[in-house]
Amino acid sequence: MALLEAHDIDARYGDVRAVTDVSLTLDQGELLALVGANGAGKSTLLRVLAGAHRPFSGTVAYQGEDVTRLRDFERNRRGICLVPEGRRLFASLTVRENLLVGGGSQRSGRWDLGTVTDALPVLAPLLDRNASQLSGGQQQAVAIGRALMSNPEVLLLDEVSLGLAPIVIDELYASLAPVRETGLGIVLVEQDLERTLAVADRIVCMLEGEAVLAGTPATLTHEQITDAYFGHAIALHGGTGDDAAAAGSGGGRW
Secondary structure: OOOEEEEEEEEEEOOEEEEEEEEEEEOOOOEEEEEOOOOOOHHHHHHHHHOOOOOOEEEEEEOOEEOOOOOHHHHHHHOEEEEOOOOOOOOOOEHHHHHHHHHHHOOOOOOOHHHHHHHOHHHHHHOOOEHHHOOHHHHHHHHHHHHHOOOOOEEEEEOOOOOOOHHHHHHHHHHHHHHHOOOOEEEEEOOOHHHHHHHOOEEEEEEOOEEEEEEOOOOOOHHHHHHHHHOOOHHHHOOOHHHHHHHHOOOOOO
């Protein structure tokens, strides 16, 4: 049984379709990356998984339970946590207070102030600093730490590297390595293809709301991924293995 499953998700904003007929699975300890250009539907799909956006049709299951109708705070209490694009910290609170907000789910587990600051050492000297005084990279670390404080089983990361300097991104991804070792399932939205290929177990490429290509970094070529990313004719390249064949035919569950 998969840790998290989405089946035939159709998500809309009014009459505008943002996600069309997307299915995917996530296993425990796996990092699944969603890649694609701006407007491809990645963030909307992440919000559907988190319960922050109700799908027009389709279902989301967590540990075998249908959670489609549960709201985001209810899913958070069960173990699904979203780190949203833009961090969305409480600017008037200290780093410590922002982290403690994440513990509101009251889930038991390994993550508390001590273990979070061990995993994200940049936070330790900042605990009493106001969140409004932090750099972008420090804010992102707080947002990830706040999510960990909820002791999730599934961590949904939306654009971790957006707007950050390369050296800061390197530090954040290095901090995620021990987090992954705890067995969390992670869905990552990332636009940096090279970094994605380096960290992901599986990749789903989205284009105009549809999942058009899927596979592992070992089975997909860079050309296939960039063609799918930019909307070139994937089928012209034949594909590699069953994943690419499914994408070329317009179907598949990943």
